[in-house]
Amino acid sequence: MPYDESVPPTPRRRPLIAAAALAAVCLSAAGCGAGDDGGGAAARPGPGDGSAASAPSSASASASPSSSAAAPGKKSASPTPSASVSGPAKKISGPLSGKTVVIDPGHNPNNRLHTREINRQVDIGTGHKECDTTGTSTNSGYAEARFTLDVSHRLRDLLEEQGAEVLLTYDNDRSYGPCVDERARIGNKAKADAVVSVHADGSAVGNRGFHVILPAAVRGGAADTSKIVGPSRDLGTRIAGLFVRATGSAPSNYIGGNTGLDTRKDLGGLNLSTVPKVFIECGNMRDPRDAALLTSPDWRQKAAQGIADGISSYLKG
Numbered sequence: 001m002p003y004d005e006s007v008p009p010t011p012r013r014r015p016l017i018a019a020a021a022l023a024a025v026c027l028s029a030a031g032c033g034a035g036d037d038g039g040g041a042a043a044r045p046g047p048g049d050g051s052a053a054s055a056p057s058s059a060s061a062s063a064s065p066s067s068s069a070a071a072p073g074k075k076s077a078s079p080t081p082s083a084s085v086s087g088p089a090k091k092i093s094g095p096l097s098g099k100t101v102v103i104d105p106g107h108n109p110n111n112r113l114h115t116r117e118i119n120r121q122v123d124i125g126t127g128h129k130e131c132d133t134t135g136t137s138t139n140s141g142y143a144e145a146r147f148t149l150d151v152s153h154r155l156r157d158l159l160e161e162q163g164a165e166v167l168l169t170y171d172n173d174r175s176y177g178p179c180v181d182e183r184a185r186i187g188n189k190a191k192a193d194a195v196v197s198v199h200a201d202g203s204a205v206g207n208r209g210f211h212v213i214l215p216a217a218v219r220g221g222a223a224d225t226s227k228i229v230g231p232s233r234d235l236g237t238r239i240a241g242l243f244v245r246a247t248g249s250a251p252s253n254y255i256g257g258n259t260g261l262d263t264r265k266d267l268g269g270l271n272l273s274t275v276p277k278v279f280i281e282c283g284n285m286r287d288p289r290d291a292a293l294l295t296s297p298d299w300r301q302k303a304a305q306g307i308a309d310g311i312s313s314y315l316k317g
Protein backbone atom coordinates (compact mmCIF):
# COMPACT_ATOMS: atom_id res chain seq x y z
CA MET A 1 0.00 0.00 0.00
CA PRO A 2 1.02 3.47 -0.61
CA TYR A 3 2.13 4.33 2.77
CA ASP A 4 3.20 7.87 3.23
CA GLU A 5 6.63 7.84 4.66
CA SER A 6 6.84 11.50 5.03
CA VAL A 7 4.29 12.14 7.65
CA PRO A 8 6.00 14.51 9.99
CA PRO A 9 5.38 14.47 13.65
CA THR A 10 2.68 16.88 14.43
CA PRO A 11 4.02 19.86 16.22
CA ARG A 12 2.56 20.21 19.59
CA ARG A 13 0.18 22.99 20.04
CA ARG A 14 1.90 24.10 23.12
CA PRO A 15 5.55 24.35 23.89
CA LEU A 16 6.90 21.63 26.03
CA ILE A 17 8.22 22.68 29.32
CA ALA A 18 7.84 19.64 31.39
CA ALA A 19 9.52 17.20 29.16
CA ALA A 20 12.53 16.72 31.28
CA ALA A 21 10.61 15.06 34.00
CA LEU A 22 9.43 12.39 31.66
CA ALA A 23 12.37 12.21 29.44
CA ALA A 24 13.78 9.10 30.91
CA VAL A 25 11.02 6.75 30.16
CA CYS A 26 13.31 4.56 28.23
CA LEU A 27 16.92 5.41 27.89
CA SER A 28 18.58 2.17 27.24
CA ALA A 29 18.31 0.27 24.12
CA ALA A 30 18.83 -2.93 25.91
CA GLY A 31 16.23 -2.20 28.45
CA CYS A 32 13.73 -0.80 26.10
CA GLY A 33 13.95 -3.44 23.60
CA ALA A 34 11.27 -5.10 21.94
CA GLY A 35 7.99 -5.23 22.84
CA ASP A 36 4.46 -5.40 22.23
CA ASP A 37 1.98 -6.48 19.87
CA GLY A 38 1.68 -4.52 17.02
CA GLY A 39 -1.59 -4.94 15.71
CA GLY A 40 -4.79 -5.52 17.21
CA ALA A 41 -5.85 -7.98 14.72
CA ALA A 42 -2.60 -9.50 13.87
CA ALA A 43 -3.50 -12.85 15.21
CA ARG A 44 -6.86 -13.03 13.60
CA PRO A 45 -7.69 -14.46 10.29
CA GLY A 46 -8.40 -12.07 7.60
CA PRO A 47 -6.88 -8.95 6.55
CA GLY A 48 -6.60 -7.33 9.79
CA ASP A 49 -3.74 -5.74 11.16
CA GLY A 50 -2.71 -7.71 8.88
CA SER A 51 0.30 -9.00 8.29
CA ALA A 52 1.70 -11.81 9.77
CA ALA A 53 4.42 -10.11 11.28
CA SER A 54 3.47 -8.11 14.01
CA ALA A 55 5.71 -7.29 16.64
CA PRO A 56 7.10 -3.91 17.06
CA SER A 57 10.74 -3.61 17.18
CA SER A 58 12.33 -1.81 19.80
CA ALA A 59 11.31 1.24 20.69
CA SER A 60 10.82 3.89 22.75
CA ALA A 61 9.56 7.10 22.28
CA SER A 62 11.68 9.93 22.47
CA ALA A 63 11.64 11.76 25.54
CA SER A 64 12.69 14.86 24.02
CA PRO A 65 10.53 17.78 23.46
CA SER A 66 8.97 17.85 20.13
CA SER A 67 10.86 20.86 19.21
CA SER A 68 13.81 18.70 18.56
CA ALA A 69 12.87 15.08 18.44
CA ALA A 70 9.74 15.65 16.57
CA ALA A 71 10.79 18.22 14.15
CA PRO A 72 8.74 17.90 11.03
CA GLY A 73 10.42 15.78 8.51
CA LYS A 74 13.03 14.56 10.85
CA LYS A 75 13.52 10.87 11.02
CA SER A 76 15.69 9.07 13.36
CA ALA A 77 18.19 6.92 11.68
CA SER A 78 17.81 4.24 14.21
CA PRO A 79 15.28 3.30 16.74
CA THR A 80 16.70 5.15 19.55
CA PRO A 81 15.22 4.28 22.81
CA SER A 82 13.50 7.10 24.33
CA ALA A 83 9.98 8.04 24.85
CA SER A 84 8.13 10.70 23.09
CA VAL A 85 6.98 12.89 25.73
CA SER A 86 3.73 14.38 25.07
CA GLY A 87 3.60 16.08 28.30
CA PRO A 88 1.90 19.36 28.30
CA ALA A 89 4.08 22.15 27.29
CA LYS A 90 2.71 24.12 30.02
CA LYS A 91 1.04 22.75 33.04
CA ILE A 92 -2.65 23.10 32.78
CA SER A 93 -4.82 22.67 35.78
CA GLY A 94 -7.82 20.56 35.20
CA PRO A 95 -9.77 17.55 36.34
CA LEU A 96 -6.98 15.23 35.18
CA SER A 97 -4.13 17.10 36.84
CA GLY A 98 -1.74 14.63 38.42
CA LYS A 99 -2.78 11.82 36.09
CA THR A 100 -0.44 10.28 33.53
CA VAL A 101 -1.81 8.81 30.32
CA VAL A 102 0.28 6.94 27.76
CA ILE A 103 -1.03 6.80 24.21
CA ASP A 104 0.36 4.10 21.95
CA PRO A 105 -0.13 4.84 18.23
CA GLY A 106 -0.30 1.40 16.64
CA HIS A 107 2.43 0.49 14.13
CA ASN A 108 4.76 2.90 12.36
CA PRO A 109 4.42 4.17 8.80
CA ASN A 110 7.98 3.10 8.10
CA ASN A 111 7.68 -0.45 9.39
CA ARG A 112 7.19 -1.63 5.83
CA LEU A 113 10.72 -0.55 5.07
CA HIS A 114 12.11 -2.58 7.94
CA THR A 115 10.60 -6.01 7.59
CA ARG A 116 13.63 -7.78 8.98
CA GLU A 117 13.69 -5.66 12.09
CA ILE A 118 9.98 -5.81 12.78
CA ASN A 119 9.84 -9.54 12.18
CA ARG A 120 12.35 -10.10 14.95
CA GLN A 121 10.84 -12.19 17.70
CA VAL A 122 10.44 -10.57 21.07
CA ASP A 123 9.57 -12.12 24.40
CA ILE A 124 6.02 -11.34 25.50
CA GLY A 125 6.18 -13.45 28.62
CA THR A 126 3.68 -16.02 27.47
CA GLY A 127 5.64 -16.70 24.31
CA HIS A 128 7.26 -14.85 21.48
CA LYS A 129 5.91 -12.56 18.84
CA GLU A 130 7.10 -10.30 16.08
CA CYS A 131 8.52 -7.00 17.20
CA ASP A 132 5.81 -5.11 15.34
CA THR A 133 3.65 -5.30 12.26
CA THR A 134 3.05 -3.01 9.35
CA GLY A 135 -0.62 -2.57 10.11
CA THR A 136 -3.33 -2.41 7.51
CA SER A 137 -4.63 0.35 5.25
CA THR A 138 -7.72 1.38 3.38
CA ASN A 139 -8.12 0.22 -0.20
CA SER A 140 -7.09 3.68 -1.30
CA GLY A 141 -3.85 3.46 0.62
CA TYR A 142 -4.48 5.41 3.79
CA ALA A 143 -2.24 3.58 6.21
CA GLU A 144 -3.37 2.50 9.62
CA ALA A 145 -0.13 3.88 11.05
CA ARG A 146 -1.04 7.34 9.78
CA PHE A 147 -4.51 7.01 11.22
CA THR A 148 -3.27 5.93 14.61
CA LEU A 149 -0.79 8.79 14.91
CA ASP A 150 -3.37 11.36 13.83
CA VAL A 151 -5.94 10.15 16.35
CA SER A 152 -3.25 9.94 19.01
CA HIS A 153 -2.31 13.58 18.49
CA ARG A 154 -5.93 14.64 18.75
CA LEU A 155 -6.37 12.51 21.85
CA ARG A 156 -3.24 13.94 23.43
CA ASP A 157 -4.50 17.48 22.96
CA LEU A 158 -7.88 16.68 24.48
CA LEU A 159 -6.32 15.06 27.54
CA GLU A 160 -3.76 17.79 28.06
CA GLU A 161 -6.52 20.35 27.99
CA GLN A 162 -7.88 18.58 31.05
CA GLY A 163 -4.55 18.72 32.83
CA ALA A 164 -3.26 15.20 32.18
CA GLU A 165 0.39 14.44 31.59
CA VAL A 166 0.48 12.61 28.26
CA LEU A 167 3.22 10.54 26.65
CA LEU A 168 3.22 8.89 23.26
CA THR A 169 5.13 5.68 22.79
CA TYR A 170 6.50 7.22 19.62
CA ASP A 171 5.80 10.30 17.58
CA ASN A 172 7.08 9.57 14.11
CA ASP A 173 10.52 10.00 15.54
CA ARG A 174 11.99 6.60 14.85
CA SER A 175 12.56 4.51 11.81
CA TYR A 176 10.42 1.57 12.87
CA GLY A 177 8.60 0.18 15.85
CA PRO A 178 8.69 0.43 18.80
CA CYS A 179 8.44 -3.29 19.39
CA VAL A 180 5.41 -4.43 21.29
CA ASP A 181 7.37 -5.23 24.44
CA GLU A 182 8.87 -1.78 24.51
CA ARG A 183 5.48 -0.20 23.93
CA ALA A 184 4.31 -1.95 27.08
CA ARG A 185 7.38 -0.99 29.05
CA ILE A 186 6.94 2.68 28.24
CA GLY A 187 3.57 2.67 29.97
CA ASN A 188 4.94 0.67 32.87
CA LYS A 189 7.92 2.93 33.43
CA ALA A 190 5.74 6.01 33.29
CA LYS A 191 3.54 4.40 35.95
CA ALA A 192 0.68 5.44 33.75
CA ASP A 193 -2.77 5.67 35.24
CA ALA A 194 -4.15 4.50 31.90
CA VAL A 195 -2.73 3.38 28.55
CA VAL A 196 -4.60 3.17 25.27
CA SER A 197 -3.20 1.63 22.11
CA VAL A 198 -4.90 3.11 19.05
CA HIS A 199 -5.56 0.93 16.00
CA ALA A 200 -7.89 0.32 13.10
CA ASP A 201 -8.68 -3.15 11.89
CA GLY A 202 -8.31 -4.77 8.49
CA SER A 203 -11.12 -7.26 8.13
CA ALA A 204 -13.55 -8.34 5.43
CA VAL A 205 -15.95 -6.00 3.67
CA GLY A 206 -19.19 -5.85 5.59
CA ASN A 207 -17.43 -6.21 8.91
CA ARG A 208 -17.96 -2.87 10.56
CA GLY A 209 -17.68 -0.98 13.79
CA PHE A 210 -15.19 -0.55 16.59
CA HIS A 211 -14.13 -2.80 19.41
CA VAL A 212 -12.00 -2.37 22.51
CA ILE A 213 -9.56 -5.16 23.34
CA LEU A 214 -9.10 -6.02 27.00
CA PRO A 215 -6.25 -8.01 28.55
CA ALA A 216 -7.03 -11.59 29.50
CA ALA A 217 -5.66 -13.05 32.71
CA VAL A 218 -2.26 -14.43 31.73
CA ARG A 219 0.87 -15.37 33.55
CA GLY A 220 4.21 -16.42 32.19
CA GLY A 221 7.69 -14.97 32.20
CA ALA A 222 7.43 -11.22 32.54
CA ALA A 223 3.70 -11.36 31.90
CA ASP A 224 1.27 -11.19 34.78
CA THR A 225 -1.95 -9.35 34.14
CA SER A 226 -3.71 -10.37 37.34
CA LYS A 227 -3.65 -6.85 38.73
CA ILE A 228 -4.73 -5.07 35.57
CA VAL A 229 -7.54 -7.23 34.26
CA GLY A 230 -10.18 -5.59 36.44
CA PRO A 231 -9.20 -1.94 36.01
CA SER A 232 -8.54 -2.45 32.31
CA ARG A 233 -12.06 -3.80 31.86
CA ASP A 234 -13.42 -0.74 33.61
CA LEU A 235 -11.32 1.53 31.39
CA GLY A 236 -12.32 -0.33 28.23
CA THR A 237 -16.00 -0.44 29.07
CA ARG A 238 -16.09 3.30 29.63
CA ILE A 239 -14.23 3.95 26.38
CA ALA A 240 -16.59 1.71 24.42
CA GLY A 241 -19.68 3.41 25.79
CA LEU A 242 -18.42 6.92 25.26
CA PHE A 243 -16.98 6.10 21.83
CA VAL A 244 -20.50 5.23 20.72
CA ARG A 245 -21.79 8.51 22.05
CA ALA A 246 -19.07 10.63 20.47
CA THR A 247 -18.93 8.98 17.04
CA GLY A 248 -22.36 7.44 16.58
CA SER A 249 -20.56 4.29 15.45
CA ALA A 250 -21.93 0.94 16.45
CA PRO A 251 -19.90 -1.71 18.22
CA SER A 252 -18.28 -4.26 15.95
CA ASN A 253 -20.65 -6.58 14.14
CA TYR A 254 -17.95 -9.26 13.77
CA ILE A 255 -16.06 -9.38 17.07
CA GLY A 256 -17.34 -9.23 20.62
CA GLY A 257 -20.98 -10.11 20.05
CA ASN A 258 -22.05 -6.48 19.59
CA THR A 259 -20.66 -5.50 22.98
CA GLY A 260 -17.74 -3.55 21.53
CA LEU A 261 -15.48 -5.52 23.85
CA ASP A 262 -13.11 -8.38 23.15
CA THR A 263 -10.61 -10.07 25.44
CA ARG A 264 -7.29 -11.41 24.17
CA LYS A 265 -4.34 -13.22 25.62
CA ASP A 266 -2.06 -13.06 22.61
CA LEU A 267 -1.10 -9.41 22.58
CA GLY A 268 2.29 -8.60 24.05
CA GLY A 269 1.31 -5.02 24.57
CA LEU A 270 -1.37 -6.14 26.99
CA ASN A 271 0.35 -9.18 28.47
CA LEU A 272 3.40 -7.22 29.53
CA SER A 273 1.53 -4.23 30.89
CA THR A 274 1.55 -3.65 34.61
CA VAL A 275 -0.77 -0.67 34.35
CA PRO A 276 -4.38 -0.52 33.13
CA LYS A 277 -4.32 -0.79 29.35
CA VAL A 278 -6.62 -1.48 26.42
CA PHE A 279 -6.43 -1.44 22.65
CA ILE A 280 -9.12 0.11 20.50
CA GLU A 281 -9.79 -0.89 16.92
CA CYS A 282 -11.66 2.19 15.76
CA GLY A 283 -13.18 0.63 12.65
CA ASN A 284 -12.43 -1.63 9.70
CA MET A 285 -10.22 0.04 7.12
CA ARG A 286 -11.10 -2.58 4.52
CA ASP A 287 -14.81 -1.85 4.60
CA PRO A 288 -15.64 1.08 2.31
CA ARG A 289 -18.21 2.58 4.66
CA ASP A 290 -15.96 2.36 7.68
CA ALA A 291 -13.06 3.63 5.56
CA ALA A 292 -15.07 6.72 4.67
CA LEU A 293 -15.26 7.49 8.38
CA LEU A 294 -11.66 6.63 9.21
CA THR A 295 -10.33 8.89 6.45
CA SER A 296 -12.41 11.85 7.62
CA PRO A 297 -10.59 14.32 9.89
CA ASP A 298 -13.91 15.31 11.42
CA TRP A 299 -14.67 11.71 12.32
CA ARG A 300 -11.18 11.18 13.71
CA GLN A 301 -11.74 14.13 16.01
CA LYS A 302 -14.94 12.48 17.22
CA ALA A 303 -13.08 9.22 17.72
CA ALA A 304 -10.42 10.97 19.76
CA GLN A 305 -13.12 12.69 21.78
CA GLY A 306 -14.81 9.38 22.54
CA ILE A 307 -11.57 7.81 23.70
CA ALA A 308 -10.69 10.89 25.75
CA ASP A 309 -14.11 10.85 27.36
CA GLY A 310 -13.68 7.20 28.31
CA ILE A 311 -10.24 7.77 29.78
CA SER A 312 -11.44 10.83 31.65
CA SER A 313 -14.42 8.98 33.04
CA TYR A 314 -12.18 6.15 34.22
CA LEU A 315 -9.62 8.44 35.82
CA LYS A 316 -12.26 10.40 37.66
CA GLY A 317 -13.63 7.16 39.03
Ligand code: ZN
Nearest residue numbers: 039040049199
Ligand atom coordinates in the same frame (compact mmCIF):
# COMPACT_ATOMS: atom_id res chain seq x y z
ZN1 ZN B 1 -3.22 -2.26 14.30
